[in-house]
Amino acid sequence: DAGVIQSPRHEVTEMGQEVTLRCKPISGHDYLFWYRQTMMRGLELLIYFNNNVPIDDSGMPEDRFSAKMPNASFSTLKIQPSEPRDSAVYFCASSSSRADANQETQYFGPGTRLLVL
Amino acid sequence: KQEVTQIPAALSVPEGENLVLNCSFTDSAIYNLQWFRQDPGKGLTSLLLIQSSQREQTSGRLNASLDKSSGRSTLYIAASQPGDSATYLCAVRIGGFKTIFGAGTRLFVKA
Numbered sequence: 151d152a153g154v155i156q157s158p159r160h161e162v163t164e165m166g167q168e169v170t171l172r173c174k175p176i177s178g179h180d181y182l183f184w185y186r187q188t189m190m191r192g193l194e195l196l197i198y199f200n201n202n203v204p205i206d207d208s209g210m211p212e213d214r215f216s217a218k219m220p221n222a223s224f225s226t227l228k229i230q231p232s233e234p235r236d237s238a239v240y241f242c243a244s245s246s247s248r249a250d251a252n253q254e255t256q257y258f259g260p261g262t263r264l265l266v267l
Numbered sequence: 268k269q270e271v272t273q274i275p276a277a278l279s280v281p282e283g284e285n286l287v288l289n290c291s292f293t294d295s296a297i298y299n300l301q302w303f304r305q306d307p308g309k310g311l312t313s314l315l316l317i318q319s320s321q322r323e324q325t326s327g328r329l330n331a332s333l334d335k336s337s338g339r340s341t342l343y344i345a346a347s348q349p350g351d352s353a354t355y356l357c358a359v360r361i362g363g364f365k366t367i368f369g370a371g372t373r374l375f376v377k378a
Contacts, residue, residue: 254299
């Protein structure tokens with residue numbers, strides 16, 4: 151398996167523009183997580199899905215942020231409009247609830263480095 | 268509100284030394300605790316996951332322990348190597364699948 155795939159790896163945009171981050175989880179995983187990492191706040195959970203359904207979005211900072219999971223192999227995190235304080239590394243992770251040796255282990259993608267000017 | 272603290276924030280040791288990284292959490296009602304490694308500019312790699320009913324997990328030179336009642340976990344690294352240099356994060360799973368991370372311990376192993 152290729153692991154969790156995220157795109158783009160780097161994104162530079164101007165304030166006010168729309169940003170869309172993409173994630174492909176590991177095949178067969180039923181949980182998908184979006185995190186944001188900054189120096190000041192560390193790693194924060196934004197939202198997570200179970201079987202494509204959003205379960206907890208209490209970490210989404212503002213209405214400017216939205217996430218979707220239209221199917222088991224794809225998720226997006228959208229910021230509209232973007233602001234300089236949104237600059238961070240955004241990680242996607244997936245895990246499985248199946249009872250095997252790696253149950254609940256979270257597997258992270260390489261992240262998307264976002265810079266909003 | 269669950270808070271996760273990691274001490275020390277940074278650590279520098281000579282190669283070959285055994286070391287312990289500490290993680291504490293304020294609410295003992297956790298489902299599991301996971302230790303991750305993060306290399307600069309990279310994503311997180313899971314090292315060990317301890318379920319709330321377990322006391323420890325081992326993988327190679329790594330051993331993680333969990334004392335849920337006291338809200339503590341330790342990651343023991345035996346015979347450290349320069350390749351172990353990275354940031355180590357612990358994370359606790361609370362209600363649902365919500366996960367709270369510590370700020371991490373930055374480890375540097377000198378050759």
